[in-house]
Structures are given as C-alpha cells and as structure tokens.
Amino acid sequence: MTEWVKRLQGYVKIRVWGFAPQRFINLCSNKGILLWNIEKQEDVYTMCIGLRSFYELRPIARKTKVRVVISERYGLPFFVPGMLRRKAFLAGLFLAVAFWLISSLFVWDIQVTGNYQVTDDVFYSFLEQEGIHTGMRRSELNIGELEKQIRRKFSQVTWTSGRLDGTRLVIEVKENDMSVPEVVKDAAGEGKDLVAECNGVITDMIVRCGVPKVSIGSEVAKGDILVEGRIPIYAEDGTVREYRPVTPDADIVLEHTGTFQAYLPADYIRKKYTGRQKTFYFIHFGDREWKPEKKMDFLQYDSVLEACPVKALEYLQIPCMVGRITYREYQKTEYYYTVSEAETVLQKKIMDFLETLDEKGVQIISKDVKIETKRAGWTAHGELLLREAAVSLVDSRAEDTGAEDLDRNED
Numbered sequence: 001m002t003e004w005v006k007r008l009q010g011y012v013k014i015r016v017w018g019f020a021p022q023r024f025i026n027l028c029s030n031k032g033i034l035l036w037n038i039e040k041q042e043d044v045y046t047m048c049i050g051l052r053s054f055y056e057l058r059p060i061a062r063k064t065k066v067r068v069v070i071s072e073r074y075g076l077p078f079f080v081p082g083m084l085r086r087k088a089f090l091a092g093l094f095l096a097v098a099f100w101l102i103s104s105l106f107v108w109d110i111q112v113t114g115n116y117q118v119t120d121d122v123f124y125s126f127l128e129q130e131g132i133h134t135g136m137r138r139s140e141l142n143i144g145e146l147e148k149q150i151r152r153k154f155s156q157v158t159w160t161s162g163r164l165d166g167t168r169l170v171i172e173v174k175e176n177d178m179s180v181p182e183v184v185k186d187a188a189g190e191g192k193d194l195v196a197e198c199n200g201v202i203t204d205m206i207v208r209c210g211v212p213k214v215s216i217g218s219e220v221a222k223g224d225i226l227v228e229g230r231i232p233i234y235a236e237d238g239t240v241r242e243y244r245p246v247t248p249d250a251d252i253v254l255e256h257t258g259t260f261q262a263y264l265p266a267d268y269i270r271k272k273y274t275g276r277q278k279t280f281y282f283i284h285f286g287d288r289e290w291k292p293e294k295k296m297d298f299l300q301y302d303s304v305l306e307a308c309p310v311k312a313l314e315y316l317q318i319p320c321m322v323g324r325i326t327y328r329e330y331q332k333t334e335y336y337y338t339v340s341e342a343e344t345v346l347q348k349k350i351m352d353f354l355e356t357l358d359e360k361g362v363q364i365i366s367k368d369v370k371i372e373t374k375r376a377g378w379t380a381h382g383e384l385l386l387r388e389a390a391v392s393l394v395d396s397r398a399e400d401t402g403a404e405d406l407d408r409n410e411d
Helices: 004-008 019-031 058-066 078-084 087-103 120-129 143-153 340-360 400-408
Strands: 011-018 035-041 046-051 066-074 111-115 158-167 168-175 191-196 201-207 225-228 230-234 239-243 250-266 267-285 288-290 299-315 314-335 363-373 377-388 391-394
Touching: 004 011, 004 078, 011 019, 019 035, 019 046, 019 058, 035 400, 046 299, 058 066, 111 120, 143 158, 191 250, 225 250, 250 340, 250 363, 250 391, 340 363, 340 377
Parallel strands: 111 168
Antiparallel strands: 011 046, 011 066, 035 046, 158 168, 191 225, 191 391, 201 250, 230 239, 250 377, 267 288, 267 314, 299 314, 363 377
C-alpha cells in the first residue's frame, strides 16, 4: 500500500503493552491485519495500523490481555474534521478559491515574442488601441480577429498566432527576413538628390539609380550634389524633352578628417556610503498601493527598488505586487585624479569613441590623438582620417536645365 493511499484512508500510530504483545502481533498477522513501522521500546511496542483495521483489534487485545492506545493520527479522515472546526481557515480557503476562480476569468499578463523589426512599445501600443490590455475579460478576447488585425497593421509580420495560457495572453509573430525598403516619393514630383554630409574625397562610388555628378577622386564640400535625382529624357532631335524624378540609389564612400576632443577636470565627486540604511515594504494591488509613511533623516541617499508579482500558479497571475525600497545614505567626497588615473579615464573615452565609429561602419584609416595636462585638468584632442558613407537624401535643388541642353544642341 502506497503512502498516499494510506493517508487518504487514514491510519493511526498505536502503543501496545501488557501480557503478550508479541502474540498480539502474530494474531493480527494471521487475521490479515496490516501492521508496519513496528518498534520496541523496553516493554512497549509502537506500530502503525490502518483506520479501518484498528476497529478489529478489540477482541485480539482482550484475548492477549494487552492495552492498545492511540498516540498519533494521520490522513484525510482526521484532517477534514479538524479543519471544519476552524471557521477562519475555512473562510480564508473559500475566499482564496473564489478569488482564484474569478481571477481566471481575466487576462493578467500579455507576452509578445518573435518581434524584432516592430518594437515592444509599438506592439503594446497597438494592442491598447485595439482594446487588448491586462485586466480584460477572457470572453471579450477574439484571438482570430486579433491575428488578422496584427497582419493588417504590420506589413513586416508574415505569420502570427495567439493563445491563452491560463491568465496569460501569448502572441507569437514571425517577420520578414528582410524589410522592404520604403520608396521615397516627392509629392511635387521633383525627385531627390544625394549630397555630401561633410568635406572630403570620393574613394569609392557605385551608382545604381540617378545621374552621377562626381567621380572617384573628386574633392567635394559639404552639401555638394553627388548623385542627382532627375534623369533627362531626350527627344529624337537630341533636346531634353523632360526630366523624370527618381530616388537616387548609390554606394558612395568619402574620405575625410574628423576631430576628437575630451576634457577631464582635475577633481571629481564620489559617493561614500555611511553604512546607514532603511527599508520600507509595500503592496501594490491594481491601481492602489499600500506603504508606510516614509520618515527619512538622510540628507543624501540612493534608493533600491525590489518588487515581484504574486503568482497563484505558473500561468495564473494576479494584479498584485509586493516589494521593498531600501534607502542607503551617502556623503559626497571630493577626490583628485592622479596622472595615471586621468590617462586611464581619457584612454577609455577615446576607445569608446572609436568603438562607436566602428559600430556605425566608419573605417578608421589613421588617428593622432594626444593627452595633455592643463591647469585645471586634462584634455585629449586630435584628428582622425576616416572613410564612411557620409551622404544623405535631400529634396532636389536642381533647376530645369532644359534650356541649357537646347542651346548646346543648337550650337
């Protein structure tokens, strides 16, 4: 008999002593009465017996002249009557079950997975506009219609699936591997131009659409047109009949000089914690929050918030959160950089700047950055030779050159 069956049916632990306790055990075995965990302590035997079998012991005890006393009780038959006498416990149990049943009728958590091009903020904002939010009734949720609305709203989403896991709404989406570039159109039909964002020299140039105005090796200034977005359409006589506005498409690399400059003061302020701290606990339920009145005698302090949602089950979340806020007192202390510390800090700033350029796809050809000591601190400054696609699209500035073409053809 397994342990859970024994506890379901109930069993007791008894103490047996008297004239012939060993004979008592033998007679129980002969009559098929199960005894277990039999132990002897001096002249007293202890053992366990099922609740139903216990009522069959009276004639055996009389025959062997022993006394049988219950020392402990186990199992459901003893647990339920005891709980029924505890009204407060029953009331709490009833309220907990009722709260669990009512909470299971609502959506308390929304999880979106698989979205990379569409950010979480955009997705949750869309769901809010569609009336999908935490605290809504499960019966008000139409998952099939929600999936259609998501595919209509976001062109990047090719597949979507929604399901309810307990009180959690899980939305899975799949997006295009490559986003479709947006075609830039000019309302006035004047097209766009690719212009230089800085002074430099063209080192690489591949034009797929548009009219190139420069070539490799050309020196350009900031704002110069590199690729024009108006393609001339010629008539049979060689004159320009019209210009077709397009959006230029080209890969252009500029080599130019960039600068770096950073300043570090001689002194700085650091927090020094005193070791004094205070902790306050709070409970957040729905839109309400309960927390004790904060009595703070710290002049300067940091706060650390720790909170966790309350979960009845893995998939059953309730709108309740408990946590604590710890306040740590500190004092501001003035320190001065040593030469080695200042160089380390400035070198870190230089490396961070170079890493930022690298992340943007900027190629660093050479760099000449120096660290110098000033009266009130240190400076790092210098020049860098860079190669990057420093171009941008602007509205076309080209004027109609049809007249010039006509004059050229007449000549």
